[in-house]
Amino acid sequence: MSEGLLIVGEEVCAQVVNSKDAFDAVEAVFGAMARGDAYNFPVIREAIGYADALYGFKSGFDKAGKTLGVKSGGYWPGNMAKGLTNHQSTIFLFDPDTGMLQALVGGNYLTAVRTAASSSVSIAHLARKDAKVLGMVGAGHQSTFQLRAAAEQRDFEKVVAWNPHPEMLPKLGAVAKELGLDFEAVTQEELGAQADVIITITSAFEPLMMKDWIKPGTHIACMGTDTKGKQEVDPAILASARVFADEIAQSITIGEAQHAIAAGQIAEADITPIGAVINGDHAGRSSADEITLFDGTGVGLQDLAVASVAAHQAEKQGKATRVAL
Incomplete structure (x- = not known):
């Protein structure tokens, strides 16, 4: 320069x-x-x-x-x-x-655009190729960026969404329509039943998605937890999934994995950096039924x-x- x-x-x-x-x-x-x-x-x-x-x-x-x-x-x-x-x-x-x-x-x-790119990278490398339904948990400022970026990675046909403030969902619905995707506001349990890929993008301090609601083969990108105490999903989901992260050190301290680590449900060694998949050093998803989870803590x-x-x-x-x- x-x-x-x-x-x-x-x-x-x-x-x-x-x-x-x-x-x-x-x-x-x-x-x-x-x-x-x-x-x-x-x-x-x-x-x-x-x-x-x-x-x-x-x-x-x-x-x-x-x-x-x-x-x-x-x-x-x-x-x-x-x-x-x-x-x-x-x-x-x-x-x-x-x-x-x-x-x-x-x-x-x-x-907003780099956070969306992060989950998008995880979808590109970890989600099933035949994923058709995208689940959005959260409808705040960053959700529309997340939806647009995700739609570029798979041939989604439908978006199902839930937000603690349902009056915010129409904005997300408008983006889905613009992208040519069907849109449905659903309960959290119904979202888990339908979605092949789930993006959580909230500022929650409690689990919004429970393990029993997630179907086999789902890819989950947890994008909202970036501070000690924050939480978006049931720690049991991480225990039953193959877990990836942008950075392991942040994942276990301020990311979604902090709770599963604290409860002894997973160990640091159970988390793989997404970069290892990108570089071809890790295979990523190992089967069509495997649940994969990306802990996107957001790195500088x-x-x-x-x-x-x-x-x-x-x-x-x-x-x-x-x-x-």
Whole structure:
């Protein structure tokens, strides 16, 4: 990149990074992590005692992609009432050769698109090829991104959805219709009975899906649990499934696996990094009846990977602002 600081705003990010760009960037960085070419630094995440907000930092270095940086931000639950997105973040990219700040990139759109890319990567590598029904647990801001990205990976015919606030479901239904998919609002139990692939994308602190509701051969992508105490599914599901994660260290401490680990239902050794499947070092799904589960905790390297794409694309297309710092 040229001299000066590149600034890439939210609107520009949405213009220059699509779901395919995000998928490729996230898949590559998961592969790099599994090879030991990229690693995440310890996450800092704190309840600040104000506005019920969670605030923190995710950082890392991808030696293969030459990407170094930090994502700063968090979750402000009262934002929706103010017409703002609950998740707020900004990504800082540094030159790994000099340590100089290279780019300042809006992180809200990219957080949604990289989270969707993460579950999408898991569907591509772990879901049955003949999956026809997609189950969506959650209908918040990120759910529409999840639905669009998932629809690119399998020939789904129908979407079944449940949300604790049912009045939010029509927005998801509109996206399904736009994609040419049938849509049905269902109970959690009915969702489990119908879905071949389930994406959970909530901020729940209790299991929303129970083991007895999940049919053989289902792939589950748990995308909402990213903090100690959060939980979206019955730990017994993990005990009966083949479990994969974006990063094992986060999975067992702040991810969905934290509860099954704490209860002794699974061990750390039972979890496989999704990058091992991407790199061809692990077969992934072993049978049509096997339940597979992806614990997508969200790692800093995902953010840095998509932000790097945004910065390069915005500069290439003349859509970024450059300032002297």
